[in-house]
Structure formats: C-alpha cells, structure tokens
Amino acid sequence: MPHSIDEAFTALPLRALADAALARARSLGASHADFRLERVRSASWRLRDARPAGSSDSTDLGYAVRVVHEGAWGFAAGVDLTLDAAAKVASQAVAMARLSARVIKAAGPDAAPATPHGRWGYVELADEPVHADRTWVSSYETDPFDVPGEEKAGLLAEFSGRLLAADGVDHVDASLLTVRENKFYADTAGTVTTQQRVRLHPVLTAVSVDGAGGEFDSMRTLAPPVGRGWEYLTGTGWDWDAELAELPELLAEKMRAPSVEAxxxxxxxxxxxxxxxxxxxxxxxxxxxxxxxxxxxxxxxxxxxxxxxxxxxxxxxxxxxxxxxxxxxxxxxxxxxxxxxxxxxxxxxxxxxxxxxxxxxxxxxxxxxxxxxxxxxxxxxxxxxxxxxxxxxxxxxxxxxxxxxxxxxxxxxxxxxxxxxxxxxxxxxxxxxxxxxxxxxxxxxxxxxxxxxxxxxxxxxxxxxxxxxxxxxxxxxxxxxxxxxxxxxxxxxxxxxxxxxxxxxxxxxxxxxxxxx
Structure with a gap:
C-alpha cells in the first residue's frame, strides 16, 4: 500500500512560510525565487561482536530561500518557523545576490564571456513546466522509524551471532544507517511539491585473525544500500540467510588463498x-x-x-x-x-x-x-x-x-x-x-x-x-x-x-x- 506524507511534517506551516518568503523576494525584484523546507531524520546503530558499540538519532529541520537577482545567485537559510523570519531570510538572500552582482559587474565583460545561450558569469535558468501541488513518496513497505530501536539492534545482534558461531570468524562488526527525508518546495513560477524518501544501509563485516602467523583479513556482506524500508532486513530484496551462511567459508578460503600473479x-x-x-x-x-x-x-x-x-x-x-x-x-x-x-x-x-x-x-x-x-x-x-x-x-x-x-x-x-x-x-x-x-x-x-x-x-x-x-x-x-x-x-x-x-x-x-x- 502506498504511504502518505508524514502528518507531523505536513502539519508544519509549509505554505505560509513559502508565501511569506516568495512574496518578499518578489517585492525586492528577484526574477526567480524558490523556498525549500526540509526535515531529515537519521538514525544509526553499531555493534561489535554482537554487543552495542554506539547509536545515534538526530533530526535536521530548517528552510532555505534561493533567488536570482540582477543575474546573480543569492541564498540564505533559517530555522525560525515564523512568517517574519521567513521573509527576513528572503531579504538576506536578495542582499547576497546584489553583492554577487556587483562583483560580477566589477569584473567586466571579459570575465563573463558570452555564449550562444547566455553569459558564463550570469544566472539564467532553463524553462521547466509548472508542477502545482504534487506529492511523491518513495517505494517501501515499512518505515524503519516505525520499528523499535531494540528490534533493530536485536536483529543486528542475531545476524552477528550467526557469523561468530562459525569457525574462523574472530570478530564481527555490524551497522545500520536509516534515513527519512521530508522536503517541501515552492517557487515563484507556481511549482509546489511535497516529498518523502526512506533509505537504509545495513553492513556486517566478519574478521579472521591468524594468531600464529599474525595475518588477518575481513569480508563484508554484499547487500547494497537501498531506497527501501525495514522489510529489506527481513527478506524482501535480499537473501540475508544465504549470505550470512556462506560468508564464513568464503572468508576462510580467502585467508588460505595465494597471492595473485600480476x-x-x-x-x-x-x-x-x-x-x-x-x-x-x-x-x-x-x-x-x-x-x-x-x-x-x-x-x-x-x-x-x-x-x-x-x-x-x-x-x-x-x-x-x-x-x-x-x-x-x-x-x-x-x-x-x-x-x-x-x-x-x-x-x-x-x-x-x-x-x-x-x-x-x-x-x-x-x-x-x-x-x-x-x-x-x-x-x-x-x-x-x-x-x-x-x-x-x-x-x-x-x-x-x-x-x-x-x-x-x-x-x-x-x-x-x-x-x-x-x-x-x-x-x-x-x-x-x-x-x-x-x-x-x-x-x-x-x-x-x-x-x-x-x-x-x-x-x-x-x-x-x-x-x-x-x-x-x-x-x-x-x-x-x-x-x-x-x-x-x-x-x-x-x-x-x-x-x-x-x-x-x-x-x-x-x-x-x-x-x-
């Protein structure tokens, strides 16, 4: 079933902040302005030999205004979710563009030679159709942030335990990084989009140590990072059972392998x-x-x-x-x-x-x-x-x-x-x-x-x-x-x-x- 945008994100004053910023940019003469509000949540878990070695969970929330004014870029960002603050950020972006425009003009025409399509030093944007009130959500089944942290760490520990139980595996490092990215965009042309993306990256690395000879080597799972949800760790999109079962013997063979002839x-x-x-x-x-x-x-x-x-x-x-x-x-x-x-x-x-x-x-x-x-x-x-x-x-x-x-x-x-x-x-x-x-x-x-x-x-x-x-x-x-x-x-x-x-x-x-x- 397709997911909807997280209601906690859509409850933010997205349109109102965008309207305040874009209106200010227009009033100051910007030929283009766009507003982007993002909430990016990232969480990670790390285990060493099936025991917790660290975790984190952080959220980055804020917005940015970008403008084109007098042929130059201007950009500013803020975190205060009030209309006055959003308008002020737009003013700062225009002020930066004005400063950049003066630098470009002072450099003279030779510093920004003309091409058949414009000048190198000046900003012009290719046309794009207006996309009004569009929403998009990436393809996943279970949002990893809906799964308790204890369950995530527990599965990593269980995977680690399988590897540690095998002959020749002396240490196992395990990690999982999960991200949910929400993004609202609006510009002066009329495009308004709201999006949500989920992605995760699980990794297990088995280490073998030859105590007598002093040699050691490692081998990592091949499972790639993906734009999926928690289902990726439970059998959708990757066969974890098969990979964890074959990894110890592959590592043991690698330890015995001869050096390649160039x-x-x-x-x-x-x-x-x-x-x-x-x-x-x-x-x-x-x-x-x-x-x-x-x-x-x-x-x-x-x-x-x-x-x-x-x-x-x-x-x-x-x-x-x-x-x-x-x-x-x-x-x-x-x-x-x-x-x-x-x-x-x-x-x-x-x-x-x-x-x-x-x-x-x-x-x-x-x-x-x-x-x-x-x-x-x-x-x-x-x-x-x-x-x-x-x-x-x-x-x-x-x-x-x-x-x-x-x-x-x-x-x-x-x-x-x-x-x-x-x-x-x-x-x-x-x-x-x-x-x-x-x-x-x-x-x-x-x-x-x-x-x-x-x-x-x-x-x-x-x-x-x-x-x-x-x-x-x-x-x-x-x-x-x-x-x-x-x-x-x-x-x-x-x-x-x-x-x-x-x-x-x-x-x-x-x-x-x-x-x-």
Missing part, C-alpha cells in the same frame, strides 16, 4: 564491484558542471569535456548507460529535484558513445539544452542545491548471458566480487580498484580465490574492452550513501545498477608487491 587477465566483474567503477569513471565524469570546470578546485574536472558530446568513444558498442532519477528503490530517486524539475531517465552513453550529461537548470540553459534532467540536490536545509549525480546505470543485454555462462567463456581470468578500495585521478580517467573477493577462472571454471588483487586501466580502455554484458537476471542496483561534492562539502546517496560483465585483457596488479612488501 599480468593481463580477462575479468568477469560482478555487479557488487562494477557499480563503484561506474560511479567513479562514468557517474562523476558525466556531471556537466564538473566537465565545465565548476568543481576543479575541489573534486576535479572530467576528461569527457563538453566539446566531445556525440563524438567521444567512451567504450565498446555494448556500453549503454543511463542517468535515471526514477528507478524504483534507487537512492537518488525522487519525484522532483530541488529546483522543481520532474524526475526523468535519459541516455548518457549509447552504443559506446557519449550522448548526454547530468544537468541542473542553470547548466542546462548555459549549454543550450532544452531543459534540466533534474539533478539539483542539497543534502540539508542549510545548503544550496548543487548539481548531483542521478542513478547512473549500465543497461543489461536483454538476451544476455548469466554470470556462470560469462565465466564459462573465459580461458584465463579473474571473477571480481564486492567493492573495497579505489583510486582515480581528478579527470576521472586513470584508475585502479580492488574488491572483497577474487576467484581465478581456468578453462571456464572457478579455481579458488586469490589475494592482493587490483585492476588498473584508463576509463576509455577499460570500457573499450567490454566484450559481453550479462542479462537482466544478473542486474543488481548497488550504490552508496556517501558521495561527496561541492564546497562547503555535501554528501548524497546514489545507486548504480549493472549486470555482470566481461572485460578482455585488463591489467592486474599485485597490491602487496606494489606496496613494496
């Missing part, structure tokens, strides 16, 4: 690992604000520059990647973004060629796109919306092979499962990734685990080596809660779906040798 291998990459490679080498690289240089001071730029749109050969013709704000249970899934833009799905890479970017309204207008594709997001009411990543996903082959059949076609290779560490340059071009577990492939069969593995490539070489894409039966929506961007820094949750995939002739490093040990 060289070139064919790789079958599981979705539990490939999602992160997509995030770093495709997701960030196709954020158009980054490709234009707006993130250069902090997060870097992108090799996928705007002049290469429609021409850059990103990968093999099997590579089809979408940006998607509509995927069910996606962490970046919304009904409307923080600029009132309705959620969409669109192509980023089609048949191996770069054909699209992730956009907000300002970048869309500046670069000549007809409209934004809904990628504006702020992680709190105190922060200004910035262009953030959609659910960026590699599409499966409708008639593609199973993971087992992909492995069956490899003579000498490695099967990569689970994410771990990663490194990529500031242009999102040269990278290396490790994983949770690696299996040798010999003559089409798995031949035991190996250790100390990292795969290394440039983005276009790696995706150019894509030789087969698994079918829909292999597709999994992975992701993370902690994608960072912007100054001051903001954190966003994002999902990346992908099937298993085969890559030919990828460089494998031995991480122990690379470290000089």
């Amino acid at each position: 060289g070139r291998y064919d790789l079958v990459v599981d979705p539990s690992n490939l999602w992160l490679t997509i995030h770093e080498s495709v997701g960030h690289a196709t954020e158009l604000d980054r490709a234009l240089g707006y993130e250069a001071a902090y997060a870097g730029t992108s090799f996928a520059t705007f002049d290469q749109l429609g021409a850059l050969r990103y990968g093999s013709e099997l590579m089809n990647v979408t940006g998607d704000r509509t995927a069910e249970h996606g962490l970046a899934t919304v009904g409307y973004d923080d600029e009132g833009v309705e959620a969409q799905s669109w192509d980023l890479v089609r048949d191996g060629t770069l054909v699209g970017y992730q956009l907000d309204r300002r970048i869309a207008r500046l670069t000549g796109f007809e409209r934004s594709n809904g990628c504006a997001f702020a992680d709190s009411p105190a922060h200004v919306p910035v262009q953030r990543m959609a659910n960026v996903s590699l599409l499966p082959d409708p008639g593609g092979l199973s993971t087992e059949d992909l492995i069956g076609g490899v003579e000498r290779g490695i099967y990569v499962v689970g994410d771990r560490s990663w490194s990529i340059d500031m242009q999102r071009y040269n990278f290396q990734f490790t994983g949770q577990r690696f299996f040798r492939i010999e003559n089409g069969r798995l031949a035991g685990q190996v250790r100390d593995v990292a795969y290394q490539a440039s983005t276009t070489d790696f995706w150019g080596s894509l030789a087969a894409v698994g079918g829909p039966q292999t597709y999994v929506l992975g992701g993370a809660f902690n994608c960072g961007k912007a100054q001051p820094g903001q954190v966003a949750a994002v999902s990346h779906g992908c099937p298993s995939a085969l890559f030919k002739g990828v460089t494998i490093l031995n991480t122990t040798q690379e470290a000089g040990r």
Whole structure:
C-alpha cells in the first residue's frame, strides 16, 4: 500500500512560510525565487561482536530561500518557523545576490564571456513546466522509524551471532544507517511539491585473525544500500540467510588463498564491484558542471569535456548507460529535484558513445539544452542545491548471458566480487580498484580465490574492452550513501545498477608487491 506524507511534517506551516518568503523576494525584484523546507531524520546503530558499540538519532529541520537577482545567485537559510523570519531570510538572500552582482559587474565583460545561450558569469535558468501541488513518496513497505530501536539492534545482534558461531570468524562488526527525508518546495513560477524518501544501509563485516602467523583479513556482506524500508532486513530484496551462511567459508578460503600473479587477465566483474567503477569513471565524469570546470578546485574536472558530446568513444558498442532519477528503490530517486524539475531517465552513453550529461537548470540553459534532467540536490536545509549525480546505470543485454555462462567463456581470468578500495585521478580517467573477493577462472571454471588483487586501466580502455554484458537476471542496483561534492562539502546517496560483465585483457596488479612488501 502506498504511504502518505508524514502528518507531523505536513502539519508544519509549509505554505505560509513559502508565501511569506516568495512574496518578499518578489517585492525586492528577484526574477526567480524558490523556498525549500526540509526535515531529515537519521538514525544509526553499531555493534561489535554482537554487543552495542554506539547509536545515534538526530533530526535536521530548517528552510532555505534561493533567488536570482540582477543575474546573480543569492541564498540564505533559517530555522525560525515564523512568517517574519521567513521573509527576513528572503531579504538576506536578495542582499547576497546584489553583492554577487556587483562583483560580477566589477569584473567586466571579459570575465563573463558570452555564449550562444547566455553569459558564463550570469544566472539564467532553463524553462521547466509548472508542477502545482504534487506529492511523491518513495517505494517501501515499512518505515524503519516505525520499528523499535531494540528490534533493530536485536536483529543486528542475531545476524552477528550467526557469523561468530562459525569457525574462523574472530570478530564481527555490524551497522545500520536509516534515513527519512521530508522536503517541501515552492517557487515563484507556481511549482509546489511535497516529498518523502526512506533509505537504509545495513553492513556486517566478519574478521579472521591468524594468531600464529599474525595475518588477518575481513569480508563484508554484499547487500547494497537501498531506497527501501525495514522489510529489506527481513527478506524482501535480499537473501540475508544465504549470505550470512556462506560468508564464513568464503572468508576462510580467502585467508588460505595465494597471492595473485600480476599480468593481463580477462575479468568477469560482478555487479557488487562494477557499480563503484561506474560511479567513479562514468557517474562523476558525466556531471556537466564538473566537465565545465565548476568543481576543479575541489573534486576535479572530467576528461569527457563538453566539446566531445556525440563524438567521444567512451567504450565498446555494448556500453549503454543511463542517468535515471526514477528507478524504483534507487537512492537518488525522487519525484522532483530541488529546483522543481520532474524526475526523468535519459541516455548518457549509447552504443559506446557519449550522448548526454547530468544537468541542473542553470547548466542546462548555459549549454543550450532544452531543459534540466533534474539533478539539483542539497543534502540539508542549510545548503544550496548543487548539481548531483542521478542513478547512473549500465543497461543489461536483454538476451544476455548469466554470470556462470560469462565465466564459462573465459580461458584465463579473474571473477571480481564486492567493492573495497579505489583510486582515480581528478579527470576521472586513470584508475585502479580492488574488491572483497577474487576467484581465478581456468578453462571456464572457478579455481579458488586469490589475494592482493587490483585492476588498473584508463576509463576509455577499460570500457573499450567490454566484450559481453550479462542479462537482466544478473542486474543488481548497488550504490552508496556517501558521495561527496561541492564546497562547503555535501554528501548524497546514489545507486548504480549493472549486470555482470566481461572485460578482455585488463591489467592486474599485485597490491602487496606494489606496496613494496
């Protein structure tokens, strides 16, 4: 049954505060103004060896006013839920825009050169249809905040106990992070939206220690963070019983595994690992604000520059990647973004060629796109919306092979499962990734685990080596809660779906040798 917006949120004076702020912004000459009131509740539980190690439960409540005045942004935020305070915050936003406009004008026309669609230094927004009185709630069955904390901690303890009872497991860390995000948005064009999103991230890590040899290693559950509710921990969307049952033996095998021989291998990459490679080498690289240089001071730029749109050969013709704000249970899934833009799905890479970017309204207008594709997001009411990543996903082959059949076609290779560490340059071009577990492939069969593995490539070489894409039966929506961007820094949750995939002739490093040990 679909959920309704939490009544405690809708009981707040949302419309009245918005009306007061927007009316003040109009009276002061703003050409655009938007009002955003948010309530974000986050709670976490941590256990060490099935015993409580910490918990938290906090709520962030406040609102923000953003304006365009004299071609410049202005922004201010507040927490006082009175009409006078909301109007004052709007006045502060306009005052900031006026100051910014003076700086832009003082820099002269050469500092803000004209483009066919506007000036770089001035703010104009792409048109967006008005969405009046819209509500949207993410897809979940049980709000995790309706489940007692004792029940959550108890289930984590029970899961931990199963792992601790197995031979070779010496320690277990368990954690659960839950978030419920309520957001009200209104702007001077007439768009008004009210939304509610729920998400959670459970993790269990088993640790094995060889007391005699001094070696130790760990293995983490593969269950991804999701836009679901408590049902995810009780069997909907993930088979926890099966994963917890197999983890101890996989960890024991990893402890006994030989170190990998460096060289070139064919790789079958599981979705539990490939999602992160997509995030770093495709997701960030196709954020158009980054490709234009707006993130250069902090997060870097992108090799996928705007002049290469429609021409850059990103990968093999099997590579089809979408940006998607509509995927069910996606962490970046919304009904409307923080600029009132309705959620969409669109192509980023089609048949191996770069054909699209992730956009907000300002970048869309500046670069000549007809409209934004809904990628504006702020992680709190105190922060200004910035262009953030959609659910960026590699599409499966409708008639593609199973993971087992992909492995069956490899003579000498490695099967990569689970994410771990990663490194990529500031242009999102040269990278290396490790994983949770690696299996040798010999003559089409798995031949035991190996250790100390990292795969290394440039983005276009790696995706150019894509030789087969698994079918829909292999597709999994992975992701993370902690994608960072912007100054001051903001954190966003994002999902990346992908099937298993085969890559030919990828460089494998031995991480122990690379470290000089």
